[in-house]
Amino acid sequence: xxxxxxxxxxxxxxxxxxPSIEGVAFATAEAGIRYKNRTDxxxxxxxxxxxxxxVLTQSKTASAPVLACRKHLKKGAARAVVVNSGNAxxxxxxxxxxxxxxxxxxxxxxxxCKPHEVFVASTGVIGEPLNAEKFAHLLGDLAKRAxxxxxxxxxxxIMTTDTFPKLATRTALIGDTEVTINGFxxxxxxxxxxxxxxxxxxFTDAAISSDALQELLAEHAATTFNCMTVDGDTSTSDTCLxxxxxxxxxxxxxxxxxxxxxxxxxxxxxxxxxxxxxxxQVAKDGEGxxxxxxxxVGGAKSWHAARAIALSCANSPILKTAxxxxxxxxxxxxxxxxxxxxxxxxxxxxxWFGPHCVARDGERAADYDEKTVAAYMKNPEIVIRVDVGxxxxxxxxxxxxLTHEYVSINADYRS
Amino acid sequence: xxxxxxxxxxxxxxxxxxPSIEGVAFATAEAGIRYKNRTDxxxxxxxxxxxxxxVLTQSKTASAPVLACRKHLKKGAARAVVVNSGNAxxxxxxxxxxxxxxxxxxxxxxxxCKPHEVFVASTGVIGEPLNAEKFAHLLGDLAKRAxxxxxxxxxxxIMTTDTFPKLATRTALIGDTEVTINGFxxxxxxxxxxxxxxxxxxFTDAAISSDALQELLAEHAATTFNCMTVDGDTSTSDTCLxxxxxxxxxxxxxxxxxxxxxxxxxxxxxxxxxxxxxxxQVAKDGEGxxxxxxxxVGGAKSWHAARAIALSCANSPILKTAxxxxxxxxxxxxxxxxxxxxxxxxxxxxxWFGPHCVARDGERAADYDEKTVAAYMKNPEIVIRVDVGxxxxxxxxxxxxLTHEYVSINADYRS
Numbered sequence: 142x143x144x145x146x147x148x149x150x151x152x153x154x155x156x157x158x159x160p161s162i163e164g165v166a167f168a169t170a171e172a173g174i175r176y177k178n179r180t181d182x183x184x185x186x187x188x189x190x191x192x193x194x195x196v197l198t199q200s201k202t203a204s205a206p207v208l209a210c211r212k213h214l215k216k217g218a219a220r221a222v223v224v225n226s227g228n229a230x231x232x233x234x235x236x237x238x239x240x241x242x243x244x245x246x247x248x249x250x251x252x253x254c255k256p257h258e259v260f261v262a263s264t265g266v267i268g269e270p271l272n273a274e275k276f277a278h279l280l281g282d283l284a285k286r287a288x289x290x291x292x293x294x295x296x297x298x299i300m301t302t303d304t305f306p307k308l309a310t311r312t313a314l315i316g317d318t319e320v321t322i323n324g325f326x327x328x329x330x331x332x333x334x335x336x337x338x339x340x341x342x343x344f345t346d347a348a349i350s351s352d353a354l355q356e357l358l359a360e361h362a363a364t365t366f367n368c369m370t371v372d373g374d375t376s377t378s379d380t381c382l383x384x385x386x387x388x389x390x391x392x393x394x395x396x397x398x399x400x401x402x403x404x405x406x407x408x409x410x411x412x413x414x415x416x417x418x419x420x421x422q423v424a425k426d427g428e429g430x431x432x433x434x435x436x437x438v439g440g441a442k443s444w445h446a447a448r449a450i451a452l453s454c455a456n457s458p459i460l461k462t463a464x465x466x467x468x469x470x471x472x473x474x475x476x477x478x479x480x481x482x483x484x485x486x487x488x489x490x491x492x493w494f495g496p497h498c499v500a501r502d503g504e505r506a507a508d509y510d511e512k513t514v515a516a517y518m519k520n521p522e523i524v525i526r527v528d529v530g531x532x533x534x535x536x537x538x539x540x541x542x543l544t545h546e547y548v549s550i551n552a553d554y555r556s
Numbered sequence: 557x558x559x560x561x562x563x564x565x566x567x568x569x570x571x572x573x574x575p576s577i578e579g580v581a582f583a584t585a586e587a588g589i590r591y592k593n594r595t596d597x598x599x600x601x602x603x604x605x606x607x608x609x610x611v612l613t614q615s616k617t618a619s620a621p622v623l624a625c626r627k628h629l630k631k632g633a634a635r636a637v638v639v640n641s642g643n644a645x646x647x648x649x650x651x652x653x654x655x656x657x658x659x660x661x662x663x664x665x666x667x668x669c670k671p672h673e674v675f676v677a678s679t680g681v682i683g684e685p686l687n688a689e690k691f692a693h694l695l696g697d698l699a700k701r702a703x704x705x706x707x708x709x710x711x712x713x714i715m716t717t718d719t720f721p722k723l724a725t726r727t728a729l730i731g732d733t734e735v736t737i738n739g740f741x742x743x744x745x746x747x748x749x750x751x752x753x754x755x756x757x758x759f760t761d762a763a764i765s766s767d768a769l770q771e772l773l774a775e776h777a778a779t780t781f782n783c784m785t786v787d788g789d790t791s792t793s794d795t796c797l798x799x800x801x802x803x804x805x806x807x808x809x810x811x812x813x814x815x816x817x818x819x820x821x822x823x824x825x826x827x828x829x830x831x832x833x834x835x836x837q838v839a840k841d842g843e844g845x846x847x848x849x850x851x852x853v854g855g856a857k858s859w860h861a862a863r864a865i866a867l868s869c870a871n872s873p874i875l876k877t878a879x880x881x882x883x884x885x886x887x888x889x890x891x892x893x894x895x896x897x898x899x900x901x902x903x904x905x906x907x908w909f910g911p912h913c914v915a916r917d918g919e920r921a922a923d924y925d926e927k928t929v930a931a932y933m934k935n936p937e938i939v940i941r942v943d944v945g946x947x948x949x950x951x952x953x954x955x956x957x958l959t960h961e962y963v964s965i966n967a968d969y970r971s
Binding site: 198199200202231232233234235236266269270330331373374375376377457458459462473476477480481482483484485488490500502503543544547552 | 614616617650652684745746748790791792871874877878890891894895896897902905915918920962963967968
């Protein structure tokens with residue numbers, strides 16, 4: 142943890158108020174896993190009949206909880222989620238799987254379900270054995286006192302270096318039935334999601350099959366969490382899980398089993414919007430940030446190429462430090478486009494900082510005015526747009542600047 | 557430029573003394589291109605009959621001088637090199653090519669050669685038009701006063717944020733004839749060479765054809781400059797040129813035209829050793845560094861996979877800041893291995909910090925002692941070794957830590 146971390150300048154003045162979702166309840170505890178005097182254990186309980194979907198890190202050194210989620214997702218049913226912060230239970234060998242087994246067994250007993258209906262996630266230090274005995278005995282009590290109106294408490298219990306809890310809520314109509322989608326997630330370093338963000342949990346009362354939910358979630362993860370980066374460092378623990386309790390069926394919603402169903406369109410849009418909101422909140426709480434930065438790449442050969450170019454910009458230390466210094470150093474944008482390896486026509490390249498065109502046709506714009514662009518760089522939110530001049534596809538990536546505070550936070554994380 | 561940049565702790569106490577090489581002469585000038593009161597223009601003159609080889613950046617936004625070198629290399633003959641610092645002449649459109657043409661024309665006239673025998677390189681700010689008229693007229697005088705014993709002056713004239721000039725010399729026997737190889741290069745930020753380092757010039761009196769020279773240079777660039785990174789940001793201007801004057805023929809060396817000739821073995825080894833020396837010097841002058849770090853990856857499926865894993869570690873901001881904080885945070889090594897996308901067996905992974913095994917068989921080593929490893933991290937030179945447990949190939953990458961000073965240098969570079 143940073144010894145001197147201050148709250149992100151982008152922390153919301155008031156947190157989103159999340160309504161309860163029928164069939165979902167939470168309880169948290171201070172288990173003292175690593176942190177003192179703050180909650181670090183979360184139990185979410187969902188009612189029988191809840192379907193589940195998930196996207197997980199593509200890391201080759203994925204954590205023990207990620208492997209358990211991957212296995213349990215195949216069954217498509219959920220009753221409980223256990224999350225701890227302070228220890229990632231990653232690279233912990235057999236002991237890591239054993240810790241997961243102990244946690245799952247205790248949660249299954251507490252909730253009264255099968256082990257494969259329990260999902261687990263851990264976040265914190267990598268490589269330290271996680272002693273599940275330290276908190277597994279608390280799960281029985283947590284199950285008893287789980288309450289529906291506790292999204293903020295839940296979001297706080299999964300924080301590590303985050304400076305604010307990340308919450309979002311949306312509603313959508315499926316047929317004539319209004320359903321709710323709530324989500325929360327955490328950042329704030331080792332963030333360059335490969336299939337999801339560090340940890341994200343989304344709940345809805347909609348009745349949607351696990352298969353259809355999986356398709357929606359993966360589709361939107363690609364353009365939201367996977368288009369966001371703090372430091373280019375993909376975590377061992379990235380986990381995004383979504384639960385649909387199906388309670389809206391009692392209010393007349395007919396179960397949806399196809400992601401492409403026209404009836405799901407409004408829901409899909411609301412889900413995208415919620416995931417986008419959460420992804421942006423993570424970038425806005427990037428470790429040590431002073432600027433929130435959006436890279437918009439157009440004129441590329443494909444969405445994948447545009448995203449790769451935007452990520453090359455968003456992960457460039459030399460460009461991110463220039464932004465921290467409020468220097469409109471668009472030469473470094475040129476460098477980052479060039480090093481991405483994706484097709485770009487150097488002589489048709491154009492670059493904008495906010496509304497100001499700084500370069501077009503492969504050279505500095507004739508009407509470029511350094512003072513104007515330097516003044517723009519003083520804004521807390523910066524948009525840098527690049528047209529690479531070879532096609533019609535575009536992508537957008539959210540990130541933050543690279544500051545002294547990032548170095549301080551990460552030089553001292555374990556001490 | 558950094559306002560407060562101090563000299564790298566790894567700056568050599570005494571610079572290598574480079575002997576003169578028959579057929580090579582240098583002159584430098586203060587042209588005031590960007591910097592005041594320091595040399596920023598270099599002319600190297602090589603005698604007729606000099607063969608040439610080069611490896612250049614793979615950036616899609618390569619600079620105008622890089623494009624010119626690529627064209628001139630095809631002819632395989634050299635008489636002059638013009639290098640300026642302070643302005644990279646990159647992303648400067650038609651004006652950029654025109655500046656190169658003016659420079660080449662003046663140099664060809666000054667030296668008395670064909671335009672394709674002139675090579676050019678520029679380093680500094682990207683995107684600012686380079687006014688060649690500012691310095692091209694100086695080349696005639698430089699050609700007249702070029703002198704052989706001026707390698708250090710030459711190395712100084714191409715520096716930007718470098719805190720010391722990078723020089724190296726070797727000798728080797730070809731048959732019974734001793735030949736000399738001299739080289740110099742520059743760093744110090746935007747360094748993640750894709751085919752060469754930022755700027756590197758190597759000279760020898762050996763008689764080797766351009767084709768053979770090209771093969772040797774490319775082979776050794778792969779395992780030296782291309783295994784070194786400061787910040788993962790591949791420059792638009794990376795240029796490594798090598799010149800062989802062939803003067804050793806007069807002393808009995810027979811011209812070599814095949815890179816695989818047994819007679820070239822000692823020369824090839826000496827060249828590798830010199831390039832490795834220069835690559836390490838660049839990493840040891842990485843912007844703002846306090847630690848020089850070597851990542852050695854073994855047990856990989858191929859050299860390419862091992863190099864990709866080592867580079868993933870060497871370019872990870874969260875790992876490099878931990879090293880700056882002297883924190884033996886090997887969990888971040890696990891993360892960086894995992895995010896590389898290359899094959900690795902999580903449960904056979906082993907990690908050493910210096911001589912200390914911190915993890916084996918996919919978990920913390922039983923005899924791990926935090927105090928011992930923390931004490932090791934106080935060393936200025938850190939070696940981190942990883943065995944990924946899936947094969948027999950290995951690679952080594954050199955880099956430095958990521959510090960407050962790197963942020964300071966790059967937040968203010970243009971101001």
